[in-house]
Structure formats: structure tokens, C-alpha cells
Amino acid sequence: MTVELVRGQNHPLPGTRLEVRVSAGGPVVAGVTLDDGGGRLCGADRFAHPGSPRLPGVEVPRQAAAEHRLAVDLEALPAGAHRVNVLLALPTGAGGPLSFGALPAPRAAVTTADGTGIAGYTVAGLGSESAVVAVELYLRQGVWKVRAVGQGYAGGLAAMLEDQGLPRARELAAAVQEAVARRAARSVAPPRTADTADSRRAVPAGSTGRPGPAPEPAAPAVPPPAAGRPGGPQAVRAAARPADGTGAVDYRHPRRTPAVPPPPPPAAPPSGPGEGTAPVAGDAPGWSTQERLYNQVWGMFEDLARTAAAYRSAVDFADSRLEREVDRVLADPRTRVGPAADGARARARARREALVDRARAVLDRDLAQLTAESEVVEPALPPAFARWDSPVWHAYRVPAERPMALRLGDLSLPEPGAPRIPLLVRLPLERGLWIDAGRSRSSASPADPRALRRSAGELATAVVGRLLAVHPAGGLAVHLLDPAGAGSPALAPLVDSGVLREPPATGPGGVAPVIDRLIRRVDLVQMAARTGALDSLPPDVDPAEQLLVVHDFPHGFDDRAVTRLRYLADEGPSVGVHLMMVADREDARGYGPVLDPLWRALLRITPVPEDHLADPWVGHAWTYEPSLVPPGSRILSRVLERVAEARGRHGR
Structure with a gap:
């Protein structure tokens, strides 16, 4: 207190x-x-x-x-x-x-x-x-x-x-x-808004004060984003702007207010990143290099969200002003037709194009700066944050302690030139994962449902392999449920490497014992924590973090098993038991409302790119791209072999 x-x-x-x-x-x-x-x-x-x-x-x-x-x-x-x-x-x-x-x-x-x-x-x-x-x-x-x-x-x-x-x-x-x-x-100018909803801070520690998009004339104030945990942005009301478009684009993060008003915008925005300042990896506050990089990555995510929102708002403002000006011309019968009307419409369209061009120039400048920063940061990321094709994996060693976060994939926006930002989630996982094996909205989704299921299994293997790789030896125990045996090809790297303490459970009879053991662990640890007796847990209670991977759900599950999965999803993360589902929700539609709480409790990711994630600031639809092992690469197998060797040396 x-x-x-x-x-x-x-x-x-x-x-x-x-x-x-x-x-x-x-x-x-x-x-x-x-x-x-x-x-x-x-x-x-x-x-x-x-x-x-x-x-x-x-x-x-x-x-x-x-x-x-x-x-x-x-x-x-x-x-x-x-x-x-x-x-x-x-x-x-x-x-x-x-x-x-x-x-x-x-x-x-x-x-x-x-x-x-x-x-x-x-x-x-x-x-x-x-x-x-x-x-x-x-x-x-x-x-x-x-x-x-x-x-x-x-x-x-x-x-x-x-x-x-x-x-x-x-x-x-x-x-x-x-x-x-x-x-x-070099920071973002404050918005001119009449009323702004209060928001909770959702950015990582120390990430305030990053450079952001500079002011740009003749566009509306973008509503400041409502920060918070994943969910819809809070409503804001933008202030009225002059009809003639005078004034400056004002946009800021609700918790980032610059010290002094920004200078007037330059006549021609610079085309290169920064103003003579080269980006530096780890240039963010934090206790360690890892925390600095984590904060920097999330700062880049915020900056990209804000600069894209500023550009989109500028375009919307230019379109609405053009519409108003044309409406005024058409509203008067005396000026509706003729050379004067044609000239007024041409001037209105020219003003609209000028506004959009200037907003695009600022966006291009900011994207160039973020791209330059991304090119510096990406090679400096440790294994937990790095892509599978990063050279850092070739020097992989089993860590002595768990990192603060894990990369699940990348996020991007449709603006041309926008960089991809790593999607980092904190460890231990606060939410389980639902790897969607069903048909998605993306045009990249394979037409063959079997190919999509195979891709979902490969993504699950990559995520599980990364989780095992970033935990110390014996720090994570993985349990696989594959009742139908359909995941054998995709899950083979996990099975063949020897990182699993027991083979995947198959058949309906193999599901219940594994879930029962994990629920018993959750109950025992919760009771011990409430009574302050964590040192007196039974010797058969594994102190390591636990991960239950359910492949090809709902095959092999009945209503009782689904309810017990819901219990693990809700109660497990607080005591070190986590859930990963590889499933097509359409296949499980027969469970109806029973499945909805489980679906909502898990973070959905897809084996193919899809724009289904919304940021908590301005509600952009971000395209999620999975972090998969490059085709033909054996890096995951080599990493898992080292994990298995380290586990053998520690007797776990």
C-alpha cells in the first residue's frame, strides 16, 4: 500500500x-x-x-x-x-x-x-x-x-x-x-480539441518522449487516442476547424505533451529520417538493454499509429472541406453552372490536392524515420524479440533467466512504406493463445482447408519452440493434446527433439488425464498461495511454468472438457499454467455459448496475414503477420536440440 x-x-x-x-x-x-x-x-x-x-x-x-x-x-x-x-x-x-x-x-x-x-x-x-x-x-x-x-x-x-x-x-x-x-x-504538437476523454496509460515504462510526426498546416485535429488494454478506443469530440482550413495539424498522444509550441512547418519537409540525428538501437529508458529495446519497439508502434492517424485525418478533412465548398457552389442557383462555377470547383479540388500532398509529404518523412529506426533496431534484438531468420539464433544459448517479453509476429499498416513493427507480448503470458485454423478474411488464406490447418500447426510449433528457447532449462513444461493425431507432421520438431517430457496425448482417453493434472496443479498452488504455504506443496507438483497445447480442437472433447479448458484459461495464468488452442472456431460452433467465454479469454493469431488486431489508441486495423520459420530452415530444430541438451544436463 x-x-x-x-x-x-x-x-x-x-x-x-x-x-x-x-x-x-x-x-x-x-x-x-x-x-x-x-x-x-x-x-x-x-x-x-x-x-x-x-x-x-x-x-x-x-x-x-x-x-x-x-x-x-x-x-x-x-x-x-x-x-x-x-x-x-x-x-x-x-x-x-x-x-x-x-x-x-x-x-x-x-x-x-x-x-x-x-x-x-x-x-x-x-x-x-x-x-x-x-x-x-x-x-x-x-x-x-x-x-x-x-x-x-x-x-x-x-x-x-x-x-x-x-x-x-x-x-x-x-x-x-x-x-x-x-x-x-521534433515531437508531436498538441491537438486542438474541445473535449478529450480521459485515458489510461498503456505504454511501457519509460517510453514517453519519443520523436513523432511534426505539425502540418491545414488539416483537422485528430482525436487523441484512448489508451488502455486491448479494446475499443474511447470516444472523443474534435474541435471545429475554420472553414478556410487555416491553422495547423495538431496531434499528440494523450500522455505526451511537448514542452513548447512547435516551430512553423518548413516549406519543404525533409525527405530523410530525422533532422541530422541517426537512430540508435536501445535508445529508450530501461534497466537493461532488453528493456530499452522493448520500450523502443513499443514506442515505434505508437509513433506509427499516430502518424498514420494524422495522415488519415488530414485526408478526411481535405475531402470534407472539398465537399462543403462544392455544396456551397451548388446551393446557389446563380452560381451552379457556368465558368464561375467550374472555376470554383477547380479551385476547391486544387486546395484539396494541396492539403493531401502536404500531409503525404509529412507521412513519408515520418515513415522514412521509422524505417531507418527499424533497420537499426531489428538486428540488435535478442532471440526472444528476433525473427527466426535473424543471425542471432545461430549463436543461441539456453538463457539463465526468462526474458521480459516474446515476439509473436509483426504488425503493419496499409500505408505504402510503413515498416513492420514486432508484436511483443509480456512474459509470463497474461492471456492464452488461439491459433485460428479456420478460413480467414485474408486473400492470402490457402484455398485448401488442410493447408491452412497445417500452417496453423506450424505456427503453433514455432511459438512453442520460441517459448521453450527463451526459458531457462526446465523452466517450461509443454503438454500436447492431439486427440485425432492430425498434428503429427507439424508438431514433429517438438516430438523429435526430445524437449517434451511425455509424448502427445492422443485419443479421447488421453485428454482427460492431462487436463485433470493441470487443474489439480492450479488448485493446489492457489490454495498454497492463499495460506502462505507455497513451500509445502506436494513433491509431485512441478514448479516450472506449464503450457497446454490443444491441437485440432474440438476433436476428443465433450462439454465437461470444454468447461475445464475455460477454467484453465481463466485461472491458470496467475499460477503459471497457460493454454494454447489450435482450432477452427467454425468446427466448434456446436458448443454455442459454452465456447464464447473461452474464445474471448484467448488472444487470436492467424497462420496467414490478417488485419484483425486493433490498437488501443486510435483503433487502427493492424495486419498481423505470423513469425514462422523460413521454409527449409533447420534453425528451430537446432535450437530445440540445444534446449533438450540443457534440460538433460539439469536433469529436468
Whole structure:
């Protein structure tokens, strides 16, 4: 439970790897200074800020935003650092608030690295101050604590740094604000909307502040996306725009607000990615290289969603304006026909084409930047995130610990030139998977139903193989149910490599015992967790994660077995039991409403490309492309052989 602090109050910290989560009613600059035992700041090398965001044990965001996550590892701080001061300052520039009194009170919350709340402090009572020391983490008699400070400075960041004894504080404060302004100029401009629905944060930790599409004149504000877990976007109402199209395209993520208004758009948008800045793999906040890459990939996904939404909205606006202008010409009988009417219609069409061309130029620029970033990031991805044709698999070694996420495939949009973005899902899986073996809407779907079923089995094998490869030796036990025996060819790599602890269960009589064992494990672990007796589980309860793969469902299943599958799908993930179905829903239509909850509980993926996934921001229909082993490649078999060897060495 998070302890709510008042000014001056302190609270002990239970660990040393922490996050400080900052939220404010508008964009703020976040920074950290490190003091010695006497409260002295030794120099600029003890100040983490957007222009220099990393110090040993500390990382801060690179851009002004309404929400921040600051990573702190107290054990990794430089020698002699006994105090971590969390600083907030308003960015300078025209159009922004001049003081915290014009904004809702900022809040700083200290959490563990996994997000468990420790203490929070709302910095109330600010007026003319434009900079504030929100909280401090300090070492006292060998114990780290957090204290609510709330010390504000009307003189801004420079006055705050001067008060902390930093040499050349004003020059450094000016450099920080300049760095913030440079990044803001490459970010997304705020939308001009009359009303915006509130949204929950759905992006990964530390992914705020990425470069995004620049403003473009003469198009409507795109409704800001409603973030959240998969589901439909919340409704928003766009503000009315001038009929003549004056103004600028304004579009932003609801949690990413730039520090200063963007500069006027250039006469000719640059054709290359970035503005002289080359993309870098892992250029995102995080505790490790893996987390940085994960955050960067999801940031690319957001950027592509937003820039495509901005372009589509610009085209819609141009079309609607053309329609209005033509309607005005036709509404007056005196101007409906004749040279004047023809000229008015031609001018309206020319204005429409000009708007679309300018929006397309901005889209092309942003897609080029994302493509360049994708070309840098893709080769740097570890096996859990990489495609099967990546060279990283040739140097594969069984990991010592499970990664934070897994690649299930790729996502893309129909805009020409749009890059493919890896679809990464967190581990352990929060939802099971339904690999659809039925006929899809895609024209790429094979005409032969048997070929589609075979492709679904191959995708299941690739996903299971990747899951086994990214877990430590013996960390995942896979159970295969293939009552009809139809999956033997597709599942052969799993069977032949020896990674399975038992052969696939076939026939109706083989289904029930496997499901019963897994349900017993779920029940025992849940009871042990409720009573705090996890150490006293029976010796036959496997501590490893469990994955049940059901091939060619519903063959071999009755109503009772379907109900028990539903129980595993609902209750299993919380105790390490996961479900993967390889099935055609049409084949199981006889179960009617009994099957619907199971279908909704699982994430549907397809063995052929299909545009059935919607993002939680703006509801784009994303085309999912499965992550399959290249035809003729033996990489999956070699990886599984190494998994089996490692399991044999560990006796699992």
C-alpha cells in the first residue's frame, strides 16, 4: 500500500531498485541531483537532466512531459552520493504556463521496480514557483528513506540549481531548457480539441518522449487516442476547424505533451529520417538493454499509429472541406453552372490536392524515420524479440533467466512504406493463445482447408519452440493434446527433439488425464498461495511454468472438457499454467455459448496475414503477420536440440 506523505514527512524504503513516477497537469522537465553526506553538489557530473539523462544508478527522461518515470538504483550510485533530489521545472518558451500555480499540483510517487507503491507526495500550495524539489531519497544511519520536500523556486531551474550550490547554474539551466526545446521541436504538437476523454496509460515504462510526426498546416485535429488494454478506443469530440482550413495539424498522444509550441512547418519537409540525428538501437529508458529495446519497439508502434492517424485525418478533412465548398457552389442557383462555377470547383479540388500532398509529404518523412529506426533496431534484438531468420539464433544459448517479453509476429499498416513493427507480448503470458485454423478474411488464406490447418500447426510449433528457447532449462513444461493425431507432421520438431517430457496425448482417453493434472496443479498452488504455504506443496507438483497445447480442437472433447479448458484459461495464468488452442472456431460452433467465454479469454493469431488486431489508441486495423520459420530452415530444430541438451544436463 502506498503511504501518502505530507511535507517534511519521511518513510523508509524497502529496497534499492526504485522508480519515481511523476505526474503533472502539463509538461514538466524532470531531473535528479546527487549530494554528498553534507548536502553539497560537487559539480555538473552529479546532475541528470534531459540533455544528459544518465548517471550511475540514475536515469531521467529526455523530454518534457506530463508524466515521467525516473529509474533509480541506490546501490549503483557514485561513491559518496548520499542524497537523490528529484527536481521538477517548467519548460521555458512561449505559450506554456509560467508557474506551477497555473497547473494542478504535481505528484511524485516512489515505487519498486515492478510498480509496487511505496510512498507518494502531492506538492500542493505552489504559486509563482516554476521549479520545485519534489522529494529526496537519502541515506541515514545505513537506511535509505524518502522525504517529501516541496521546496519551490520562483526563479526557476537556475535558482534551484544555484541554491544547491551547482557551479555555473544559470548556464547549465539554459542548456537544459535548450535541450528540452530541441526535442520538443521534433515531437508531436498538441491537438486542438474541445473535449478529450480521459485515458489510461498503456505504454511501457519509460517510453514517453519519443520523436513523432511534426505539425502540418491545414488539416483537422485528430482525436487523441484512448489508451488502455486491448479494446475499443474511447470516444472523443474534435474541435471545429475554420472553414478556410487555416491553422495547423495538431496531434499528440494523450500522455505526451511537448514542452513548447512547435516551430512553423518548413516549406519543404525533409525527405530523410530525422533532422541530422541517426537512430540508435536501445535508445529508450530501461534497466537493461532488453528493456530499452522493448520500450523502443513499443514506442515505434505508437509513433506509427499516430502518424498514420494524422495522415488519415488530414485526408478526411481535405475531402470534407472539398465537399462543403462544392455544396456551397451548388446551393446557389446563380452560381451552379457556368465558368464561375467550374472555376470554383477547380479551385476547391486544387486546395484539396494541396492539403493531401502536404500531409503525404509529412507521412513519408515520418515513415522514412521509422524505417531507418527499424533497420537499426531489428538486428540488435535478442532471440526472444528476433525473427527466426535473424543471425542471432545461430549463436543461441539456453538463457539463465526468462526474458521480459516474446515476439509473436509483426504488425503493419496499409500505408505504402510503413515498416513492420514486432508484436511483443509480456512474459509470463497474461492471456492464452488461439491459433485460428479456420478460413480467414485474408486473400492470402490457402484455398485448401488442410493447408491452412497445417500452417496453423506450424505456427503453433514455432511459438512453442520460441517459448521453450527463451526459458531457462526446465523452466517450461509443454503438454500436447492431439486427440485425432492430425498434428503429427507439424508438431514433429517438438516430438523429435526430445524437449517434451511425455509424448502427445492422443485419443479421447488421453485428454482427460492431462487436463485433470493441470487443474489439480492450479488448485493446489492457489490454495498454497492463499495460506502462505507455497513451500509445502506436494513433491509431485512441478514448479516450472506449464503450457497446454490443444491441437485440432474440438476433436476428443465433450462439454465437461470444454468447461475445464475455460477454467484453465481463466485461472491458470496467475499460477503459471497457460493454454494454447489450435482450432477452427467454425468446427466448434456446436458448443454455442459454452465456447464464447473461452474464445474471448484467448488472444487470436492467424497462420496467414490478417488485419484483425486493433490498437488501443486510435483503433487502427493492424495486419498481423505470423513469425514462422523460413521454409527449409533447420534453425528451430537446432535450437530445440540445444534446449533438450540443457534440460538433460539439469536433469529436468
